[in-house]
Amino acid sequence: xxxxxxxxxxxxxxxxxxxxxxxxxxxxxxxxxxxxxxxxxxxxxxxxxxxxxxxxxxxxxxxxxxxxxxxxxxxxxxxxxxxxxxxxxxxxxxxxxxxxxxxxxxxxxxxxxxxxxxxxxxxxxxxxxxxxxxxxxxxxxxxxxxxxxxxxxxxxxxx
Numbered sequence: 667x668x669x670x671x672x673x674x675x676x677x678x679x680x681x682x683x684x685x686x687x688x689x690x691x692x693x694x695x696x697x698x699x700x701x702x703x704x705x706x707x708x709x710x711x712x713x714x715x716x717x718x719x720x721x722x723x724x725x726x727x728x729x730x731x732x733x734x735x736x737x738x739x740x741x742x743x744x745x746x747x748x749x750x751x752x753x754x755x756x757x758x759x760x761x762x763x764x765x766x767x768x769x770x771x772x773x774x775x776x777x778x779x780x781x782x783x784x785x786x787x788x789x790x791x792x793x794x795x796x797x798x799x800x801x802x803x804x805x806x807x808x809x810x811x812x813x814x815x816x817x818x819x820x821x822x823x824x825x
Contacts, residue, residue, distance in 0.1 A: 697791060709753065710779060713738075713746050718755060718780040721772035726759070729768050755779065 710718075713736060720735055721727060727735075733743035747770055750756040755776035761767035772780070795803050 696794065698787075699790070710755075711746075711749075714750055714755070715780070715783055717743075717746055717750060717770075718772060718776045719784065721756065721770060722777060722780040722784070726769045726771050728761075729770065732770060750776065 716736060717732055720732065729740060729743055729747065732747065733740045736743060736746070738746075747756065747758070750770075751758060753775075754773060756770050756772050759769050759771050761769055798806075
């Protein structure tokens with residue numbers, strides 16, 4: 667079978683993890699799919715949209731924070747932010763304490779686009795979740811809250 671571990675014993679947990687490995691990417695793709703109609707009036711890429719959403723949650727991030735969150739190089743993050751600056755979604759500002767640090771601030775146009783995408787994403791999630799029983803929705807939330815706690819505790823930081 668595709669993706670099987672080389673010498674892993676087939677315990678119930680391993681079988682569950684193998685199945686999760688198959689279905690989680692499909693489910694996440696459905697959750698994160700952007701409706702092309704949502705972007706048709708915007709000349710914006712998915713990485714740019716991710717940056718806008720990040721800035722909407724916590725504004726004035728450094729370029730290093732943006733690169734780290736995107737898991738890209740500083741040069742790649744700079745290119746993404748350059749296009750957002752050019753199109754007036756964000757602006758760069760100097761750090762008040764250290765002039766070597768450049769921060770990125772979301773502008774009104776960027777907030778509007780990010781909020782539109784978040785609303786669209788939530789509508790899509792609600793549509794999907796409404797197709798499963800409320801009890802299962804609650805159980806799924808509890809499971810993810812447990813996983814979140816484990817990951818946060820392991821990383822010793824809030825995600």
